[in-house]
Amino acid sequence: MNAHTPTIEFVAEPAVSLRNEPVQARSTARLTALLDAAASIVDEFGIERLTTAMVAERAGASIGTVYRYFPDRIVLLQALGSRNFERVMARIIEAINDPSQPDWRAALATAFSSVVDTYRTEPGFRGLRVGDQLDLRPLPNGRTYKSLVAERIVEALSSRFGVENSAATRFTLEVALEMSDALVARAFLANPQGDEEFISVSTSAVRKFVAETIGW
Template sequence: MLDACAELLDEIGYEALSTTRIAERAGVAIGSVYQFFPDKKAIAQALTRRNVELFAARVGARFMSEELGGWWDAVDAIIDEYVEMHRTVPGFRSLHFADVLDLHLLDTVADNNTVIAGRLRAMLLAEYGLADSAELDLGLSVIAEAGDAVLKLAFRHDPAGSPAVVEEAKKLVRGYLSSLLTTAARRA
């Protein structure tokens, strides 16, 4: 059902999506859809959660399999994975972690980008031993918001994502994070 939802999102968009269309595409009775999901929003939420988990797993796998020189390479890997998933994973580009549907889709308290920033923070702390601090949390929240906005811009007029805009997103995130880490190091 989630795969059917993803395909339909890419083909017809969220507004035209319906539980009936999802059931038809999945080859299941409408009752089967309602057994697991009360409405199309719940299906979109489940798809978004799956996409976030896939994103985190793919980034984690890159961290494990690639020789990353430092956090700046990790930033590039994270952005590259987002761009690759945007291009290749059905439903990913339509939902952008579903911020247009519900800012609290992934968590009832934290907005979606805060949840994403927290996941990335955990990966960066585990892999690169960055010092945990309130400044790091705030900085990663700013980075998630700014990076998300610039990456959306990259895909707004170019379905493959403008390479020049993607590169600017990397520069923005690396520059801000570098400044944040430099300030934190001076305070320590």
């Protein structure tokens, strides 16, 4: 297949169900404001210190409004992690589907770079990422967040460039994501822009691993 092959669109799989799903624009805006407030608090104080009262105050809402959607702080953080997941996946798929990508190698490299950009530009992502550290139990069907992301990446690469969509390819991408996540998270531990040495090591390690496993 080539760059003219029809691309696929990513459909998010939320990690949490809200107590009250917003159906009106006003409710959706209120929910967005709460999650935006939570994201800014995570950036400033970390996930450990976030409380529902802090979110209510920063969003200019009542505590009752917070509890209308989120029964506790963990569900609120899970919802923010789910939003982060949707947004980083949208960036990854956009990078792979970019018509300027000459081949799957360039597309995959840009996809990994887009994750690093998400750390820099998406409020709350640096401290929470997709919320996987809140609950280490597998998702339905035994999947983890990394395996789900790997599955979506391989689907996009297969649709766009004809990359083999096999269990081996998905496993390779999942391992690469685990490696990258550990190093990039460390890069952004104390530096909002990321420690370039750790980012560089992550890029080199992932490139070498993928090259040795499925070719780069």
